[in-house]
Amino acid sequence: MLGGTFDPVHLGHLRSAVELHEALGLDRVHMIPAAQPPLRGEPHITPEERLALLRLGIGDTPGLVADPRELEREGPSYSADTLATLRRDHGPEARLVMALGHDAFLRLAEWREPERLFALAHLVVMDRPDHDAALPEALAALIDGREVDDAETLMAAPCGGLLRLRLPSRMAISATEVRHRLAEGRSVRYLLPEAVEERxxxxxxxxR
Known part of the structure; x- marks a missing residue:
């Protein structure tokens, strides 16, 4: 599971999903737009428009799926609830992974039912070079004893582990900058998939 607002989806999102798929040997990566992100402001276009752009961006890329499940339920898009539906769909022995960026990881202890996340899935943090900085105390307590060193160890169990993974590309593309460029009529070529840009x-x- 790779969630986010995808406001809009850009090549950094999609390249990260491809590299996660390869690095962890996943069957598929569910890219799930948040309908109502609890810890972020209101997205700039509707959930349906963001999902449509995501589908265009993915196209026929093997292993990537645009998953609408957070658009199909009421209320805030809590990750624990989303993981619960994936666990229900795939059964108790399936190895589930939730991937998140380093900035989101630093706020993990503020999420709703953060311990429940580990009861449902593994967490994989797409790390930055400065990831050795001290973690907030609440976060350090939350992940204590959960961290593993490699994907093989992580995938030995259905859930409960944490892996910090530095992906090869980590394209420094910001959705905020993309939106600013679009609002000002400046080029977004090579920041977005061509089909997404066209739409x-x-x-x-x-x-504006």
Missing amino acids: ILSAGLYR
Whole structure:
């Protein structure tokens, strides 16, 4: 599971998903747009538009799936609830992984039912070079005893572990910068998949 607002989906999101798929030997990566992200502001376009752009961005990429499950339920898009539906769908022995970026990881102790996340899945943190900095006390307590050193050890159990993974590309693309460029009529070429760029421009999305 790779969640996010995807506001809009860009090549950094998609490349990270491809590299997660390869690095962990996953069957598939469910890319799940948040309908109502609890810890972020309201997205700039509707959940349905963000899902449509995600589907365009993924296209026929093997192993990536645009998953609408958070759009299909009411209320805030809590990750624990989403993981519970994936666990229900795939059974108790399936090895489930939730991937998140380093900035989101630093706020993990603030999430709703953070301990429940580990009861449902493994967590994989897409790390930055400065990941050795001290963690907040609450986060350090939450992950104590859960961290493993490699994907093989992580995948030996269905859930409960934490792996910090530095992906090869980690493309430094910001959705905020993409939106600013679109609002100002500047080029977003090579920041977005071509099909996503075409849809945004033709529909007039993210204009001021």
